[in-house]
Amino acid sequence: MKIGIPRALLYYQYYPMWKHFFEELGAEVVVSPHTTRVILSSGISRVVADTCLPAKAYMGHVMSLVGKCDCVFIPAIRSLKAKVFNCSKFLGLPDMTRAVVPECPPILSIDVDMNKGEKELWREIDRLGRHFTRNHSKVRQAAMSAWQKHLEYCRLMVEEGLTPPQALERMFGLEAEPEGKGASKEKALPTADASGQAHIAVIGHPYILYDHHVSHRLINWLQQHNIRVHTPEMLAAEAIDSGIGRLVGQSYWTYEYEVVGAGGHYLEHDVDGVIGLVAFGCGPDSLMMDMVRRHSALPGAAAFMNLTLEEHTAEAGIVTRLEAFVDMVRRKKRRKETCA
């Protein structure tokens, strides 16, 4: 059986885990290509206009998998931690996809809701595994080793400072990129701090940060301009938790860690500037990024810039804003150094 995985939304966080799980159970996994203009606009044509950009891209990815696989894996992830929820689009993802992409191959799904406890999660995993085998213990084994893969993936990012695409590359080798703008030649980030090099953190959902088409390769641009880039995945859990604690007290959404947690940490540690990337139409971000922005006004916080990405955002516009921001950060840094 060939299982399609859309290269969008949760792909960036869980791909190694999913891939491993399905392969352990004897299935083959295909991933949709990197986002292109065509993929995005085909997604846009199917949903109502105020749907968020990443969900639009997701639908485009599902459409690009039609005819290439026997079924598509679309999880419904409700909550990964008791009382911390995901946004509506994640909760209704399988149903929404079925509605707007009727030609979609059969959907394989799993409901993840940690409010219902671990037992229920195992039951869901078993239900998913039953599509492949009747052997309970085989499914459990596959799930356990898939979880190990996930931990390995996280370790690569936290300990070696890799971004998700770099970590994926390390784990699975190069995946050819259609446009080949030389993006896949990203080097691992130098760990030694070349003196005078400015540090900038880019925060936001992974499916915005690392989708080259949606983010206009913002991270690459920064790296090419001799900026040391930090991302939320590189932070250990304690740093994130203390960031969340300072800004909002308690997390409410799953994404709190990549936006509020990372924002809270980076505004006060490690970097000279923080860029908040927000997708047009994102509900949680409208509130969370605002908390980060307000915090950045406090004395001593790193410089902050909020960038909203729309389907019509022109790369030139982003570059202009980036240049201005980087200049400002560098100037501030120099001033601070001469003062010291």
Next chain:
Amino acid sequence: MRIGMPHMGNLHITLKTLFERLGVDYVIPPSNSQRTLSLGAKYSPEGLCIPFKLTLGNLIECAAMGADTLLMPGGNGICRLGYYAKVQQQVLREIGYNAEIVELGVSERKLIGFMQMIKRLSNDASWYRLITSFRFALAKLHALDAIERSVQKVRPAEQVKGAAQELYTSAIEAIDGANDYASLKKIKKSYLAQLDAVPRQSRANPLKVRVIGEFYVVLEPFSNLDVEVELGKLGVEVRRTTFISEWTKFSLFLNPLGINEKERYQRAAMPYLKHDVGGEGWESVGEKVLHAGEDYDGIIHLAPFTCMPEIVAQNIMPTTQEDIPVLTILCDEQMGKAGMLTRLEAFVDLLERRRRARLACNNVRRAYGSLLRD
């Protein structure tokens, strides 16, 4: 301590009664208006839904009137609403108010939580006093909703446009002023009778639409540009499920017994949406499915612009097999009345045509049937 709370429909009348009876100091902000909306929008982050903006406007006005404790609905797992208070608190601080926002966990503990909170705020009034005050406040709520239901029926048929609405406005005032059960009962009875006596047009069977959608915009007429009144002017009868009294009835008495008012809709939505997606998204899909099979001509779907659950619903609703015309109205400060009226008129036209076509079809079928019988 002085309490303030945002508006939603006629809720303030109920709360006022409660606070007065318990001797709690309170303020009622000015009713929602363009001013409230501009005030809220001015301090809102980009891309937020209209309930956030209006409630923020209310809270700022409460604070300006000297309230130091602001009650806001909140809690986990109910979409952005649960996060409102955190941001609104920051906004208030930044403008320079010291008022403290207290979150009411409406999703988990519902009214019980609210009662406990009121008990604390009222300097620990006795449960007896609390419950009797609460009962009277609820009685007002029920009277208001009963009158509103009747108004919904009279509006489309009245000969003089606006007659029912006028009665409604004065009924609200009268109920607001009622001090005991007897006068409340008298007021209710008298207004229901007056509404009954409003001269009506002879047209027997007005078009019937169901109003569905997100809780706040359905209940707060200012946020939906008085869509029900406008539909009434066009001669359309409006029905809806969402009333505050329904909500209190269920969350106070029936939900603890395991009776869920929404289950009917959720079950109907199952083939198309299997999960609660926050807000009223799930129920919107279910209501469409159910009402398509009932005696309605169309559905007006009210959704705040950028509302996440309703976006999911909007994406799914057009694909259900059960078919009924749906007009989605996105509520936002950008929405102009003229634009909405044009869309409403076009929609009502469509419904008229559909009904005529259906009648013609039925007549043919009947004629054909009698032919066969002969």
